[in-house]
Amino acid sequence: MRKCIAGFAMLLALAGGSASAQNVDQVRANLAKLKPADFPTQPIEFVVMFPAGGGMDNTARLVGKYFEKYSGQRVINVNRVGGAGVVGHTYLATQAKPDGYTVGIVEANTVLDGVRLQEGKSTWQHGDLEPVAFVNTDSTTWIVSTEGNLKNKTMSEVIAEMKAKPGTIRVASVTNTMLEYLAEQVETEGGVRTIKVPFQGGSPALAALLGGHIDVSGNFLAEYRGHLEAGKLKILAVAGDERMPALANVPTFNEALGTNKINWSPFRYAAVPKNVPAARKRYLEAAFDAALRDPELLAEFAKNGLDGRRKYATSALVAAEVERVAKGRVEFFSKRVAK
Template sequence: MNLFKRMIGVFILLSLVLTVAGCGSTSQSSSNESSGDASDFPKKPITLIVPSSAGGGTDSTARALASATEEHLGQSIGVVNKPGGSGAVGMTEGANAKPDGYTVSMVFVELTMLDHLGLSPLSYEEFKPIGLVNLDPAALTVPADAPYDTVEEFVAYAKKHPGKVKVGNAGTGSIWHIAAESLEKNADIELNHIPFEGAAPAVTALVGGHVDAVTVSPAEVKSQLEAGNVKTLAVMSDDRSDIVPDVPTFKEEGFDMNTIATWRGLTVPKDTPDEVVKVLEDAFMKGAEEKEFMDFMKSNGLGVSLKSSSEFKEFMKENDTFFGGMIKELDLNG
C-alpha cells in the first residue's frame, strides 16, 4: 500500500511538473507571438480590405498600390472589397481582424467622422496606422463666367448677397458639405448649401448653372476645368494641389483655414505588433514611391500625399478633433 501511495505521489508530482512546463511553453509561445518577431514576416499573402465598391477612387488606389508594393513585401497582396455604411462595414471588419499583420485595411476620412455622425461607434483608435498615401483637398470651383476670379472677390460677392450663393455638395454631412461650412464660418459669410447624391451630380449642376459653386476635390472637376467650363479659385490645404498647380491655397489668399480633404491610408488592427507594422510601413511606402503608382495617380487626377505611421496617427487624431467639433457645431450628430 505504501508503495502504491508513493507511486501515486510520484505520478501527481510528474503531472504537475509537466503541466507547469507546458504552461511555461505556452506562455513562451504566446510571448513570442505577441512580441511581434518580424524576422520572417510575411510568410504568406496579405489581404487588403477596401471598404468601398470596386471601380471607385479608393478601390483603384488600393489596387495600384498593392501592385507596386508586392515586390517590396515579397508576397502577393489580395484586394477584397467590403462596401457599405459609408465605409463602416469594411473598416469594422478590418479593425476586428486577427492582429498579425496579414489583414491590412485601407481607410478614408469618414473614419474620423462616423462616430461623430452617429453612424458607427468605430473610430481611428481601433487601428494602428501604417501610412497615408493619398489626399485630395476640397477646392472652391465656380463657373468659368462667374463674376469673381479670386476667393476674396467670391467672399465679397457672398457678403453682398447673403444666403443667395448656392454651393453644391456631395450630401449633408459629407466631407464636401463640411468644407463649404468651414469656408462659410472662416470667411463670415452666409451660403445656401445644396446637397446632391455625390460629387459628380453636384459638378453637373454647376456646369448647368443650377448652383453657383462646389467645394469638391480638384480631381472631380478636372475634366470640366480642362474643357474650360469652370474655374477653381483656391484649394483647402497647406500645399498646392498637383492636379491644379497654378491654383493658390486659401492660406495664400489670406484665409487661415484647416486642411479639409478626402484622404486614404493604410492601417492594421490596434494590437498588431510594432515590428510587423514597421515591415508593412517600409514596404507600402516604397510601393507608393514607385513610378508606376505615381503615374497612375497623376493620370487619374488623384493626389499623392505620403505620411509615415506616426505622422498618419497624428493626422487622424487632428481630423477626429476637427470634424467632431464641426459636426457638433452643424448639429449633424446622430
C-alpha cells in the same frame, strides 16, 4: 487654366524623376532582410470601405499592384461597404485578426466619421486603427463655370459677393460628406450665407454646374480634369492645409478666408488593427514605403491630381496627423451641434 495644366505636367515630371533612381532589385533585397521567417506566407487582404470603382478602391488597387512588385506577396482587394464606411472600419478595428494579413486602405475623415456616426455607441475609436503608411492626399476644390456669373472672380471676391448678396449664391452640397461640411465651414469662417443645393454626389453636381443650374460646386480634381483642360471650368480654392503641387497657382480656402481651420481634403493611409506583432508591422511599413516611392505609381497618382509626396514618412507622423485632424473635427462638429 493653362497654369493648372502646366502644374499637371510639372507634377508628372517630378513624379517620374523623384524615384527614378530606385533600384528594384536592391529594394527587394533590403526588404527581404526585414522579412520575418513566418510572414507573409499567404495573400494580404486590402480592405476598402467603399464600392469597387471609386476613388478609394482605385487607390487601393494601384498601391496593391506595387506592394506585390516589391514584396512578392499577392494582394487581394476586399470591399466591405455600408453605413458610409462604418461597416468596413468596424470590421478592421474589431473583427480582423491582428496578424498583419488584413490592412485597411482608409481616409482620415471617413475613419473619424465612422466613429461619430455611431452616435456614442461605437465599439472602437480611431486610435484602434494603427497606421503603417501614408498613401496620398486628394484635392477637394470649389469650382465655377467659365460661362457663369462668377467666372472672373477669385475666391476672395466670391466671398465678398456672398457677403454683398446673402442667400443668393447657389453652392452644391452632398449631405453628410466633407463637401457639405466644407460649405458650412466657409459660411462660418467667412461670415456669409449661401443657398446649399443638395446632390447625391459630385458627378450630378458637376453636371448642374456645367448646365448653369448652380454657381459653385465642390469636387475632386479627378472628376473634372477633362473639363478643366477644355477651358470649361475655373478652380477657386483648394480645401487643404497647403496648396496642391498640381494646382500651385490656386489658393487654399485658408488663404482666402484668413484662417487655418479648413482642411477637408482626403488624407489616405494604410492601417492595421491594434496589436499586430512588431516585426510584422515593421515589414509592412517597409513594403509600403517601397511601393509608394515607385515612380510609376507616383505618376499614376499625379495623373489624377493626387499628392503622393512623402509628407508623413513614418507611421508615428501619420498617427500624429490623424490626431490633429480629429481635434479639428471635434471642434467643428461641436460648433455645428450648438447652432
